[in-house]
Amino acid sequence: MTETRPSSRPHPLRPRLKPMLRRVVRDDHTLQLGVQPMRAVMLTKLDPPARGFVESLDGTRTLDELIATAEIGEEQARQVMRLLTDGGLLDDAALRPDALRGLSLAERERLGPDLDELSLSPADAADAGLSALARRRRAQVRVYGAGRVGAQITVLLAASGIGHLCVVDPAPARHEHVVPGGLSFGDVGRPREEAAAAAAREIAPGANIWTGRTASRPADRASPPDLAILAPVDPLDPLTAAELLQSGIPHLLVSATEGVGTIGPLVLPGSSPCLRCQELTRRDHDPAWPLVGARLGGYPPGEIACGTALATVVAAQATGHALAHIDGLPCQIVGRSIDITPDWQWKRRPWPIHPHCTCTCRPSPQGPWQGATYEDP
Incomplete structure (x- = not known):
């Protein structure tokens, strides 16, 4: 897999691949996340079980639950998680959307694209841009x-x-x-x-x-x-x-x-x-x-x-x-x-x-x- 620079990001409780990054399967061993050159990351040398593990990160299960059902070993699963986390490719689906509190449904929907952009910015804290939006609202x-x-x-x-x-x-x-x-x-x-x-x-x-x-x-x-x-x-x-x-x-x-x-x-x-x-x-x-x-x-x-x-x-x-x-x-x-x-x-x-x-x-x-x-x- 492509190496990424280490970061201080914690592992998400319920990891989810950032949905705004388009997924492109280049071949049986290569998965591309994102198509914009400034955002795109290539995951290489993936065998089918490892790719299946990556694609299973949809925010519905905890990391322990994912590892328990994965077709790869725990050590490899944690290595994959570390690379994805350090690369800023994951959100934590367990976090509450408090930043949207007090907004009407129409306003929440209108702010959706802004929240999506924040989720991909350096201001994001692996929470789909929610903490960055909360900072703006304050x-x-x-x-x-x-x-x-x-x-x-x-x-x-x-x-x-x-x-x-x-x-x-x-x-x-x-x-x-x-x-x-x-x-x-x-x-x-x-x-x-x-x-x-x-x-x-x-x-x-x-x-x-x-x-x-x-x-x-x-x-x-x-x-x-x-x-x-x-x-x-x-x-x-x-x-x-x-x-x-x-x-x-x-x-x-x-x-x-x-x-x-x-x-x-x-x-x-x-x-x-x-x-x-x-x-x-x-x-x-x-x-x-x-x-x-x-x-x-x-x-x-x-x-x-x-x-x-x-x-x-x-x-x-x-x-x-x-x-x-x-x-x-x-x-x-x-x-x-x-x-x-x-x-x-x-x-x-x-x-x-x-x-x-x-x-x-x-x-x-x-x-x-x-x-x-x-x-x-």
């Missing part, structure tokens, strides 16, 4: 800005299982803010935060969603969010970012300006470069940058030439990175940003900690930041 995310990008992010987060969402954007919706998956024509004239919250509630009625009108400020220390997303429709208010940093709240900057979307950096207060580090680095490489930023009214300057496809691509990518952070996975935009266009041209920009910024002087549970070097455009 999480609180605050979105600042509900224009073409921010409203879609709000809806996508709610649809992906985030249980607590606050939207902050009291400005009225206009026709140019209407995009599929975000605000609708019926929302024109309403506060954007109310319209985005309503759209999110429609897709996820079991989620707790409220607006900035009833929200506490980050500095109030009242139930701080696990993550804040800055998706400014107008020039970014640096005071908001400073308040999030001072309050120790992780925050992700997202923008779409002049036909280019930018995701990142994700700021982990006390352990990674902050948005002021970004500004100081720009100033070092462009002495006139403070004047440019002042004349823009803030940077990024807001949604400018933000087409529908661009807004959708940026919102989807930003949501993916936000979910990775909530899921506890390594995030590739800590201290980095990614510039993207709808035709899939990408550019990564690292942002180092600036020596004149005091942002990393605060203690942080996130651990030390591994530095980066600035690259000119």
Whole structure:
């Protein structure tokens, strides 16, 4: 059989091959689990009894019961189990689906594909993605800005299982803010935060969603969010970012300006470069940058030439990175940003900690930041 890297995963009580991995019998001695190259695993040199044992892992019996009825010896059966467990190919059918408690049948069915995806991600704990979904349902995310990008992010987060969402954007919706998956024509004239919250509630009625009108400020220390997303429709208010940093709240900057979307950096207060580090680095490489930023009214300057496809691509990518952070996975935009266009041209920009910024002087549970070097455009 194919060797896999060892892991700390415990053996499932009622082992079940992950049902989302398609099974393909290549020949009498080879069983393939999964067809996507990034997921697929080949089990080789299987004799018929060993293959029969693997295919019997359907979650209806305990490991001891499986071994007792297997046509292979206990030692070989446990070796097979160890390889499958270490490869992340098994779920434990004995675990209760507590993560779905309180959801209607319709919501459970709608979340099915998300749960299936989580079951195949590194966030899975051999429980078919249930613990990862439970983590999302406990999480609180605050979105600042509900224009073409921010409203879609709000809806996508709610649809992906985030249980607590606050939207902050009291400005009225206009026709140019209407995009599929975000605000609708019926929302024109309403506060954007109310319209985005309503759209999110429609897709996820079991989620707790409220607006900035009833929200506490980050500095109030009242139930701080696990993550804040800055998706400014107008020039970014640096005071908001400073308040999030001072309050120790992780925050992700997202923008779409002049036909280019930018995701990142994700700021982990006390352990990674902050948005002021970004500004100081720009100033070092462009002495006139403070004047440019002042004349823009803030940077990024807001949604400018933000087409529908661009807004959708940026919102989807930003949501993916936000979910990775909530899921506890390594995030590739800590201290980095990614510039993207709808035709899939990408550019990564690292942002180092600036020596004149005091942002990393605060203690942080996130651990030390591994530095980066600035690259000119």
